[in-house]
Amino acid sequence: MPDNRSPDLGRPEVVVVGLGIWGAMTLWRLAARGVRAVGVEQFDIAHARGSSHGGARMFRETCLENEALVPTARRSLELWRELERATGTRLVEDTGGLLIGPRDGRQAGATLASAQAHGVEVEVLVPGELMRRFPGHAGIPDGHVGVWEPSAGVLRAEESVRAAIAQAEHHGATVVSGTRVLGVEPEPGGVRVRTALRDLVADQVVLTPGCWLPGFAPDLGLRSVHLPMTWFAPRGDPALFSRERFPVFMREIDADTVLWGQGDGDPRHVKLGLEPGPEPAPYDPVNGDLALTSAVWDRLGEVLPTAVPGVERFPSKVLNCGITTTADGQFVLGAAPEDPRIVLAGGCNGYGFKHAAGIGDLLADVVLGAADRTPLPFAAPGRLVAAEATAAQF
Structure with a gap:
């Protein structure tokens, strides 16, 4: 220490x-x-x-934000594996990952473009197939697809x-x-x-x-902005939200709403959240233990009954998180x-x-x-x- x-x-x-x-x-x-x-x-x-x-974070080779980051992602995975060997600690879970949205949108579409440009193996799933294979997801409209990236996973x-x-x-x-x-x-x-x-x-x-x-x-x-992390309890069978059946994902709900999440590894909780909107709340890192109000999950509570109906509408656990934006x-x-x-x-x-x-x-x-x-x-x-x-x- x-x-x-x-x-x-x-x-x-x-x-x-x-x-x-x-x-x-x-x-x-x-x-x-x-x-x-x-x-x-x-x-x-x-x-x-x-x-x-916050427990776990997404890893993927495809880089929607800037395709030039793909080599950095690959180098990162090499080093995470090296760190695992050196410390005898499991740090990467190979769960695969999903990017869901319009075929030409900023999630699925950009993932397909990045995969093609850099030779990343992916599989395209139409809505019915996606929801059968990953039944925690619902309400995926026609015209949207799921891009399954087997090399994705979660980092501890x-x-x-x-x-x-x-x-x-x-x-x-x-x-x-x-x-x-x-x-x-x-x-x-x-x-x-x-x-x-x-x-x-x-x-x-x-x-x-x-x-x-x-x-x-x-x-x-x-700018430092507030991006709280929220977890929700399953309504029924928690096995529906294991990391194998509900792997890490990002899902474009509409032009202004991107849902993300994953099975948490703890059957009592499913980690779900929204990407920051156009006007995210500022985050004061000096007073980072600021009280969390229902405004943090109000919009998320509107999305979940249609997109992930197998979880409760109100969170079982909430943590503050702040990110820095450019x-x-x-x-x-x-x-x-x-x-x-x-x-x-x-x-x-x-x-x-x-x-x-x-x-x-x-x-x-x-x-x-x-x-x-x-x-x-x-x-x-x-x-x-x-x-x-x-x-x-x-």
């Missing part, structure tokens, strides 16, 4: 700020390459204040964070938890990381603080425009967990000079600065 009793940290080469899934993976990949690295986390490891918790969220941290420490990284970072300040000869415990000066800093990134990079126009829905990944010694990684937009291991590897490449300072060009932080400046003119 991380030790907060003021260890002698010396001068690290790199400090990683924030040890959610992106930060934990980055720390592991740096330490595995022999980098003297320190990771700083303001809460406990695998805490529930950000967006790296908290276990993945803990496993990456354990391997980072195994390779020599130091983890300081329960310590909030108060500021990151470039200076001659290094970058100073101010904390309540002490100051650290490193050659480079990687910022992976999740919902706290807008405070460190205010010029990028990032104006164009793409990640922020690369050197800060004002100082290349600071590397930014954030703007997960709700789909970043599956890419975490590959992103940690890319960030290690950036730190070591083995990759461009912007390893994925569409994710360059500078694009958002330019967009903000342009918007300010009008």
